[in-house]
Amino acid sequence: MPTPPLAGGPTGPAALRPLIDTVLTALHDGATLRGGPLPAGGPDTVTPRTRTATHPLIPDHGTGPHHALRNLVTALAAGAADPAHPHCAAHLHTPPLALAAAADLAASALNPSMDSWDQAPAASALEADLTTALAAEIYPHTPSPDAVITTGGTEANQLALLLARERHGPVQTICGTNAHHSVTRAAWLLGLPEPVAVPAPTGTLDLAALDEALTELHRPLLVVATAGTTDTGEIDPLDAIADLCATHGAELHIDAAYGGPLLFSPTHRTLLHGLDRAHSVTLDLHKLGWQPASAGLLAVPERHHLTPLHHHAPYLNADDDTEAGLPDLLGRSLRTTRRPDALKIAVTLQALGRTGLAELIDRTLATAHHLADLVTKNPTLDLYDRPTISTVLLRPTGADDHTVATVRRTLLQRGHAVLGRAHAEGRLWLKATLLNPHTTPQDLQTLLDLITDTTADLITGTTDLPADTTDFPGTTADLPAGTTTDLLTQPPATPTATHPTPHPTESDTPR
Numbered sequence: 483m484p485t486p487p488l489a490g491g492p493t494g495p496a497a498l499r500p501l502i503d504t505v506l507t508a509l510h511d512g513a514t515l516r517g518g519p520l521p522a523g524g525p526d527t528v529t530p531r532t533r534t535a536t537h538p539l540i541p542d543h544g545t546g547p548h549h550a551l552r553n554l555v556t557a558l559a560a561g562a563a564d565p566a567h568p569h570c571a572a573h574l575h576t577p578p579l580a581l582a583a584a585a586d587l588a589a590s591a592l593n594p595s596m597d598s599w600d601q602a603p604a605a606s607a608l609e610a611d612l613t614t615a616l617a618a619e620i621y622p623h624t625p626s627p628d629a630v631i632t633t634g635g636t637e638a639n640q641l642a643l644l645l646a647r648e649r650h651g652p653v654q655t656i657c658g659t660n661a662h663h664s665v666t667r668a669a670w671l672l673g674l675p676e677p678v679a680v681p682a683p684t685g686t687l688d689l690a691a692l693d694e695a696l697t698e699l700h701r702p703l704l705v706v707a708t709a710g711t712t713d714t715g716e717i718d719p720l721d722a723i724a725d726l727c728a729t730h731g732a733e734l735h736i737d738a739a740y741g742g743p744l745l746f747s748p749t750h751r752t753l754l755h756g757l758d759r760a761h762s763v764t765l766d767l768h769k770l771g772w773q774p775a776s777a778g779l780l781a782v783p784e785r786h787h788l789t790p791l792h793h794h795a796p797y798l799n800a801d802d803d804t805e806a807g808l809p810d811l812l813g814r815s816l817r818t819t820r821r822p823d824a825l826k827i828a829v830t831l832q833a834l835g836r837t838g839l840a841e842l843i844d845r846t847l848a849t850a851h852h853l854a855d856l857v858t859k860n861p862t863l864d865l866y867d868r869p870t871i872s873t874v875l876l877r878p879t880g881a882d883d884h885t886v887a888t889v890r891r892t893l894l895q896r897g898h899a900v901l902g903r904a905h906a907e908g909r910l911w912l913k914a915t916l917l918n919p920h921t922t923p924q925d926l927q928t929l930l931d932l933i934t935d936t937t938a939d940l941i942t943g944t945t946d947l948p949a950d951t952t953d954f955p956g957t958t959a960d961l962p963a964g965t966t967t968d969l970l971t972q973p974p975a976t977p978t979a980t981h982p983t984p985h986p987t988e989s990d991t992p993r
Contacts, residue, residue, distance in 0.1 A: 512559020
């Protein structure tokens, strides 16, 4: 076998072009084979089917680049939970924009490592400009805001607690019971006291309880507020929380991983009033920014707040190199080797502009409100509340929690829909996190029909999978080029909705 070509250099694009065509064909074939938001059959079917299709992963003699790409990419796509499908709506798992994915290909081909200037001359300049620009969106009234790129909200929240610890010592964190789990994990990793959890009985942090906690605690305090909770998408009263922090001399970090991009929407940015009063802000553009993961950010109002992240490694940022003008990149992350995630973000922002991004955000939130309207009009479904961002909680009327959980798992098992789960008001709800701007009203109606049909099936006991959803006739290794659509049998057709009325099992009053 000849030495495989490289992705970079003048000859790299010519080597990539036919391989990309193979990948694109395999993605298409895999999606066609899957035929829905995820493969039917659950782990007991998908895992062995994937292993059969991709075995052996390390053969004695290679199969060649096109065969390997066609085989593994087809198998992965056929077995994917595809966030681009309108019924894949469980998590903050966004369908990435095609242009962002294309930019990510360029980043992979060029492969700059963002830990020293001599590995990333242009990429380091682009990242510096992008982080400054995004920080200025969050802190428009400070002279030198800045930000660092992270792998997501978890890393950004950890950095926020780290910076607070470096400023004040072992700070006591206070957060709502609605806060992301990464806040507690970050305190544990950093050796900080366990966070004090303040009640959030209505989904947002209770101000009276926060005031009481701030009054009783005396060590350096860091309050963590949330702009877009994981369960319900609600936003804490940021301005009022900032007022309490100012009164009690506490610092404020706002986890806006989900809701932060609302800043780009003139229609919805008022939901984030008070965001610029935080000492640090988490933002995730691989959520409501449609970027391939990862595309996180931690922003601070003044550049010098990031100084504690500085680290010295002579082979990467020797003093004489820095004095000679080579930028020192090690203080831009806790990681050493890291990808130039700024590229895909910059391409997206430049291609769409403020108005284009705002349109995507507004359309997505309008879709969530339309789903809420449909639930409200359906006598067999209950709505938890109007969506704050794009998360909608619903459940079959009169169902108990066991039924709700079984409906969700049955939809997964059948390959019909990917919905999340959340507890609110002491009950379990189905969670639809809508992030696909291409979702249509008909897509939403079909999703609700699937829920009501599945509920009826559970009541009548007709929950078995059709036999043809678990068959697996062969692998791509057995097939000539162009016949990968024979890899799996065709998935079952989506059942026709009959709008059944589930038999009530409890007397909870719909909200």
